[in-house]
Amino acid sequence: MKQSIKILGYYKRIRDNSEFVCYEENGRTCLTNGVIVWRNWVKKRYLPQCKKVNEIDVNNIIKKLKRYHEYHPILKILEREIKQEGKEGENDNEK
Numbered sequence: 001m002k003q004s005i006k007i008l009g010y011y012k013r014i015r016d017n018s019e020f021v022c023y024e025e026n027g028r029t030c031l032t033n034g035v036i037v038w039r040n041w042v043k044k045r046y047l048p049q050c051k052k053v054n055e056i057d058v059n060n061i062i063k064k065l066k067r068y069h070e071y072h073p074i075l076k077i078l079e080r081e082i083k084q085e086g087k088e089g090e091n092d093n094e095k
Helices: 042-049 058-068 073-094
Strands: 005-013 019-025 028-032 050-053
Touching (some): 005 073, 019 058, 019 073, 028 042, 058 073
């Protein structure tokens, strides 16, 4: 079965500013900080403790994912997003 993964947004926990990536995996909302992946009760339990932000240190999340979840599909998606942002930044500098 092919996995369908879509990034829903970046979040910071209000209490301590911990950073998370919220994503949808095959219709299920998930949350990760790179070390732990939460798949249960994300909308009810975890997201109310967080605020949505425009950006986080995605490189730090990627580094943790490589260490703890080396083959997780979200890792490839985040790496691709970082590369696209780099290319967009280069194009902005050329203008």
